[in-house]
Structure formats: structure tokens, C-alpha cells
Amino acid sequence: TLPLPARTRVAVIGAGQAGLSVAHHLQRRGLVAGEGFLVLDRGPDAGGAWQHRWEALRLGSAHRVNDLPGMAELGLSFDTADRSRAARDVVTEYYRRYEDAYGLQVRRPVTVSAVRDEEPLLRLDTDHGSLTAEVVVNAGGTWGSPFKPHVRGEEAFLGRQWTTVDYRSAEDFRGRRVVVVGGGTSATNILLELEGVAEATTWVTRRPPEFVEGDGLAAEAGAAAVAVQDRAAREGRALPSIVSGTGLVATPAVKAAVERGVLVAHPMFTSIEPEGVRFADGSFEPADDIVWATGFRAELGHLAPLHLREHGGGIAVEKGRVLRDPRIFLAGYGPQASTIGANRAGRIVANQVLAQLA
């Protein structure tokens, strides 16, 4: 990676959909990549979190992946991408071409460990030295912060435990009895992949899954879920789970799996024992593996020195702007946490960043 400059006007942490979209709009409004704004990403390659996702995941397996602003001008679209290729390969390739074509000069791999207040500037500590910025846009996503609830007895479990982030391939589970926890698309995708490979699968969800019709996120369900996220973000509360607001998309593959009896949800177990999980009614399910597909939290640990958290446990954010500190923005956070939301974040955040610099 090129050496980092000692200062930049705007530091963007993360080169996923949100960070790239912000960078694109900053550039369109006249800031120069590498000087006016600097994008830092800890991943080894382009692709944001997508580069780390498992091989079997395909684009559009549940939700649409929206194109980045300005991608059409390059003749690239996820809608027409080859669906037989792994999503991680397609997204990595398209983002790389996008970064190159627009000269976004993403610095990687660079990990930001802390952002500190040096009034009037902000200092970013990284594994490649430190630099100052007038404004920081955090677009770090959630992949680095998988959420796993604590369940009594889990320390004594003799099998293996995984989160969505650890999941690589169904082959790791061949011939094993697997309990998959979680009510979202990751859980159902993994269950379908394990069919015929694992010896047995058991699906466990905290509340009964609600399947919604359509081949994308139903517009009303999506809008309602975004509104719920937005309210929590504005009030500085911890963000609720997204799937609780959207429901699960009943793709043809999901519908067929429900009919085959592969997607039968059981209520959450109440304890974990060395050889499996115990349910509230006393029944026991033996397990060799537990896969926790139980969602993510925004990765914000490096912002801790700024003391942005409210009593409600979250950071109060309105349209990407942190209410406690006008120099800090969270792009792709809460209501913006989808590829379409991240795209919108780009324009909204870039406009406010320019206003703040002025």
C-alpha cells in the first residue's frame, strides 16, 4: 500500500458499498481522491465484506444487490452479472474495476484501530501510522462484529460452534448433526446448503419465521423495517434486528424447501449440554455443530475514544450524521444497512460532509 499522508480533509473508513458510494459523491463534488478524501480499508482486496462471504453464496439468492452510483457508466451491473459465479468473486471484481476506473485510490490493507479527538481535528491511529482529518466517515459495516446470544451451558458443549462469519462450506459439516440458529436469510441459505451433506439439520429461531412473497424485499416490508431502524438510530438506541422487520423472502427455492420439510423452525432452545441442545419442553436434540446465524452489530469499537454512545446504548444518528459530533458520520448504519441504503447514504452523507468542511 502507498504510504499514508499525514493529513486528509475527509477520512472514509471502509470500502464496501457505503464507503465507495460516499467516495464517489465526494469526488463528484470536487474532492480529490488521496488528498481531499482518503479511503482506508483493512481487507486485502476490493469487495468490502463480500470478499469474505462463503463460496456457495450467489448474487440475488434472496435480496437484490444494487449497483454503485456510476457503475452503469462503466457498463457494469449486478443485475446482469453471471449468477453461476460466487457472489464474492463478482462483487470483488466489479468493485475493483469501479475503484480503478474512478481512481478512488483505496489504501489497503489498513486497519483503523482508534479515532481520537484533537480539537479541531480528528486523529486516526492505524497499523500504518496515524493521520489527521477534519471529518471522519465511518463505513465499516457489520461483518467484523457477528452477534451471538449467550446461552446457559454453552461452555460445556463438546461440538463445534460457528458464526455466519466462520461458515465457509457445507463440506465442513459432512455427516454431522447441525443446529442452525437464526431467523434470517443467512440461516435459510446455510440450511439449504447443508441438505444432503449434513446427517441432520435442526433450525431454531427466536420467533416463528414469517415468509413474505416476492423475489426481492417487498417494498412495504422494506420501508417499514427501514423506518424502525431509523427511529432507533435517531433516538440513540441499540438497533433492532433487520429481519424482524422484513420477514424472510419466500424465493422458489425456499418455498420448495418448506414443502420438503427442510425449513421447519423450532423455538429457541433454553440450554446447551455437552452433546446437544435442550428445549423448554424438556426435549433434547443431539448436535455436533451449532451455527449461530444470529445477525451482526455495527463495528464501532475504534470510535470508542470519542464517547459517542447515548444512554440508550447506541449512537444517535440522523441521515448518517452523528448528533453528538458534527465531524463524524456513520454511512451504511441502521436504516442505510443494505446495498440500496448504502447507495443513498453516499449522496446524503457527501452533501453534509461538504457543508461541514465549508
Ligand code: FAD
Ligand atoms: P461492508 O461491505 O462490510 O464494508 C465495510 C468495510 O469496512 C469492509 O471492507 C471492512 O473490512 C472495512 N472496515 C471495517 N472496520 C474497519 C476498520 N476499523 N479499519 C479499516 N477498515 C475497516 N444487502 C443487499 O442489499 N443485498 C444482499 O443480497 C445482501 N446479502 C447479504 C448477505 C449476507 C450474508 C450478509 C451478512 C449481508 C448481506 N447484505 C445484503 C447486507 C450487506 O451487508 C450490505 O448490503 C452492504 O454490502 C454493506 O455494505 P457496507 O459498505 O456497509 O459494509
